Amino acid sequence: DTEVTQTPKHLVMGMTNKKSLKCEQHMGHRAMYWYKQKAKKPPELMFVYSYEKLSINESVPSRFSPECPNSSLLNLHLHALQPEDSALYLCASSQEPQNTGELFFGEGSRLTVL
Amino acid sequence: AQKVTQAQTEISVVEKEDVTLDCVYETRDTTYYLFWYKQPPSGELVFLIRRNSFDEQNEISGRYSWNFQKSTSSFNFTITASQVVDSAVYFCALSDFSGGYQKVTFGTGTKLQVIP
Numbered sequence: 001d002t003e004v005t006q007t008p009k010h011l012v013m014g015m016t017n018k019k020s021l022k023c024e025q026h027m028g029h030r031a032m033y034w035y036k037q038k039a040k041k042p043p044e045l046m047f048v049y050s051y052e053k054l055s056i057n058e059s060v061p062s063r064f065s066p067e068c069p070n071s072s073l074l075n076l077h078l079h080a081l082q083p084e085d086s087a088l089y090l091c092a093s094s095q096e097p098q099n100t101g102e103l104f105f106g107e108g109s110r111l112t113v114l
Numbered sequence: 115a116q117k118v119t120q121a122q123t124e125i126s127v128v129e130k131e132d133v134t135l136d137c138v139y140e141t142r143d144t145t146y147y148l149f150w151y152k153q154p155p156s157g158e159l160v161f162l163i164r165r166n167s168f169d170e171q172n173e174i175s176g177r178y179s180w181n182f183q184k185s186t187s188s189f190n191f192t193i194t195a196s197q198v199v200d201s202a203v204y205f206c207a208l209s210d211f212s213g214g215y216q217k218v219t220f221g222t223g224t225k226l227q228v229i230p
Contacts, residue, residue: 103159
């Protein structure tokens with residue numbers, strides 16, 4: 001079983017909807033990440049949170065809004081998305097932001113924008 | 115900028131055959147880390163191995179082995195006696211510290227199909 005839990009597993013939304021993706025880890029990791037993965041493509045980094053503060057934003061459009069309410073939770077708020085935003089959204093965590101250890105990934109939330 | 119190249123897009127092998135997945139990387143850093151991840155159809159990325167730039171020792175873990183050669187900037191992955199459960203997409207990845215934070219760059223992945 002994965003130690004990074006993502007909900008929902010599947011989400012279908014219209015372009016005017018507001019929805020959120022949730023990620024939770026209880027490993028005591030202090031770095032959390034959002035990746036976006038299009039079909040048959042590698043994951044692409046979107047955001048990095050370090051000690052609950054946003055550290056890296058890879059020029060992601062503002063219709064994606066991350067939030068880290070506490071060290072175990074990471075949300076991604078979605079608003080006014082486009083069909084091209086349909087993808088698998090992967091959350092990951094690592095022990096420390098400056099650590100080069102492994103990233104622990106969740107199973108992802110598969111998003112479809114109509 | 116760092117780059118990871120996995121030239122093999124898809125590979126099909128018959129069960130029990132050996133298969134090698136190639137990975138070539140580029141980086142200007144002298145300290146870096148290399149990874150292999152497996153992504154089964156369920157979607158989760160599963161960590162397989164991490165190797166730092168100062169450790170060129172090859173590693174074997176059961177049916178898996180990895181060959182790291184700095185001289186050719188390669189970090190190849192071999193599965194011996196492949197099984198159907200090995201069918202997945204395999205990503206090679208390289209990490210550096212972008213602005214002080216770990217940033218992982220993935221290769222384009224190799225889809226492995228093991229045929230019974």
